[in-house]
Amino acid sequence: MDTKESENSKKDFSSLEIDEKYCEKLSSHGITEPSSVQSQAIPEIIKGTSLLFQSETGTGKTLAYLLPLLQNVESCDNTKKEVKIVIISPTIELASQIKSQVQMVTDSKAALLVGGAPIKRQVETLKEKPLIVIGGPARLLELFHLKKLRLDGAAAVVLDEVDRLLAKEMQEDTLELISALKKDIQLIAASATITQSTQKTLQATRIKQNGTTESDLKTLFLPPEDVLRKRITHLALYSETRDKIDTLRSLLNAEKPQKALIFTSKIDQVANIVVKLKFKNIECYALTAKTDKVERKATIDKFRSGKIKILVTSDLAARGLDIPDISHVIQMDMPSDDDFFIHRAGRTARMGKTGVNIVIGDGYEMRKYAAIEKKLKITVYPRMLYKGKLIDPNEVNKENSSQSQ
Structure with missing residues (x-):
């Protein structure tokens, strides 16, 4: 044979x-x-x-x-x-x-x-x-x-x-x-x-x-399959802290993710993000370690089945979550522990699939992201929101340059 x-x-x-x-x-x-x-x-x-x-x-x-x-x-x-x-x-x-x-x-x-x-x-x-x-x-x-x-x-x-x-x-x-x-x-x-x-x-x-x-x-x-480097696209989106939730809203409207998991290190911020997104007519749900057990299970089951498309969570609440078809992981801050970054990003691109990991960060967090990029040997691509789309800043510069000529 x-x-x-x-x-x-x-x-x-x-x-x-x-x-x-x-x-x-x-x-x-x-x-x-x-x-x-x-x-x-x-x-x-x-x-x-x-x-x-x-x-x-x-x-x-x-x-x-x-x-x-x-x-x-x-x-x-x-x-x-x-x-x-x-x-x-x-x-x-x-x-x-x-x-x-x-x-x-x-x-x-x-x-x-x-x-x-x-x-x-x-x-x-x-x-x-x-x-x-x-x-x-x-x-x-x-x-x-x-x-x-x-x-x-x-x-x-x-x-x-x-x-x-x-x-x-x-x-x-x-x-x-x-x-x-x-x-x-x-x-x-x-x-x-x-x-x-x-x-x-x-x-x-x-x-x-x-x-x-x-x-x-x-x-x-087993030798690592390099999921973090080979199957996940890492993006960086700059935002001042006070503007982050508005940036997130614009990002979700631009990307229209199939299924998105949004992380924040601050547990009290989970509810705040959900309230503000819902106010802007973006349907989403919260999951924290304080969430009632029955409600937690119901929320996860709905997210798994696709009835919920956007879930906002904390690191501890999402530990070990294995949800199929998460297309986007969005990190609203840089975690203090590098292992948490890997854990967060690893919620997408499971079982041979590909995914996107986006960090929304201020200047300090972008520097931390750059340090992790070097340590984990991943490639991070800068992005910006422009005319309702998430694009490479160089494309905007080219467009502005051609218009000025």
């Missing part, structure tokens, strides 16, 4: 030994070709390997572990109805998104067990004998201690965004939860960034849990 033909024939999920029923579900959602992380992680997880893997944001990590784990447990005799897969998430939004992906590929019952929601209702949900439970470490542990969540039949545990789960504020609950699971359970951990500290902690936990001298946790670190 010709090498190119051989490579092309591998570009589907069935070549990774994923059952046809899952392939059909994926295909119905327009997902036909596995990403790099899926191609490499799925065969390992199907074999039962415990795996720690790192891949850039937006590369399909959730399906990389969901598909093989679901296939493994659903192909077994499940006459005894019990929890088989435990997925631990650091945020409510991520947990909710994982559940949505589960429901996309299987009809098996999945329970969302997160803090901030009535625990009595979650106890009732557990009586329905879900195959998969998804939630934060604190709530999962609470239900376990109350003996409402039985974990003795679990075949696999997943730590999604493992770096955050092993950060100081969540580490104790996460590790206690893992220790409550049976010896040699299949452990999957994934994140866009994995520190040496995270690796050491997980390897030590695995050795202690299995009572061995060496860890069986395999690591998989």
Whole structure:
């Protein structure tokens, strides 16, 4: 067989030994070709390997572990109805998104067990004998201690965004939860960034849990796909601080984004931006860490489905958001942490698509943007609003020059 033909024939999920029923579900959602992380992680997880893997944001990590784990447990005799897969998430939004992906590929019952929601209702949900439970470490542990969540039949545990789960504020609950699971359970951990500290902690936990001298946790670190440089167009739009919301309004009218996520570091500014945009007849919604849990979920679901096209948010509220088809990310300021800049920009250009990241900044913020441009080796293009369009300033200079001649 010709090498190119051989490579092309591998570009589907069935070549990774994923059952046809899952392939059909994926295909119905327009997902036909596995990403790099899926191609490499799925065969390992199907074999039962415990795996720690790192891949850039937006590369399909959730399906990389969901598909093989679901296939493994659903192909077994499940006459005894019990929890088989435990997925631990650091945020409510991520947990909710994982559940949505589960429901996309299987009809098996999945329970969302997160803090901030009535625990009595979650106890009732557990009586329905879900195959998969998804939630934060604190709530999962609470239900376990109350003996409402039985974990003795679990075949696999997943730590999604493992770096955050092993950060100081969540580490104790996460590790206690893992220790409550049976010896040699299949452990999957994934994140866009994995520190040496995270690796050491997980390897030590695995050795202690299995009572061995060496860890069986395999690591998989995928080379960066350079999403930030190759698939995202970075633009800079100058504006004095007092004029930023007016500049944003003009930008939205000029670009007419398919779906835009607007970031501000100042939580109190979220509502202010929304009010002023709505006053100018631009339909938009707010999302902050203070937003009511039910309202947050409803807002995210509407944004995901496309019923909401413009969402204004803070960094913490949007952490881990995986929303398809975000065409524009607009940053109303430069975050203090470079990782937040990467996180913000990475909400667009997901799963092989392209996107636009625009910073609206004053002189100080433009200098910070220039510093990040150099550090991250991205190219930032200056833009200005002119006659209702977002254009290159050089074009305006050329036009003015030709008119003066």
